[in-house]
Amino acid sequence: DSGVTQTPKHLITATGQRVTLRCSPRSGDLSVYWYQQSLDQGLQFLIQYYNGEERAKGNILERFSAQQFPDLHSELNLSSLELGDSALYFCASSAPDRDRANNEQFFGPGTRLTVL
């Protein structure tokens, strides 16, 4: 158990709909990262938040957005869903980057999104 929690585990919805995925980082971690994993693309970085502020953006579509709240949990919002958005969505967290020893990202169990 990495200490990162994600809800829900599974989500089935229809095209055009909007969903919200939730992530709680490990205790003490300030950074939250979101990733998308599909069969053909592998793990793709979407976005990072650090202590409530957006820190970096990767391959995130304009239909997707995220935020990190004062209690450090994060939500990933996916709107106008398309069939191709079906994938596993992972959240990861890492400690404040004080030194090399804190580089590791620890992943949650993921949310499997199916768009029908």
Place this chain on the structure above:
Amino acid sequence: EDQVTQSPEALRLQEGESSSLNCSYTVSGLRGLFWYRQDPGKGPEFLFTLYSAGEEKEKERLKATLTKKESFLHITAPKPEDSATYLCAVQAYSGAGSYQLTFGKGTKLSVIP
């Protein structure tokens, strides 16, 4: 653009048959190279971080090594429970105090009893 290539894509081993997985990378300003293990339908599980060429780390039957262009994950006398997908990722500075991970597509290891 940072690139990570893992080979082979899939590997079948008999129990006890040692082998190595390869991760070659192209990155500007490598800060760390990470190995993760991922079981089907689950989140990646952290295994190792390597920071500089020549560094080695071991954990049970796994040993990771790093050169300036690639990393190897050596599996000694594997057991069926070692079956998983092994992911390699490089971490580099991406601006504004952020260090991003770029993942390879993984090597799916199957260990046959």
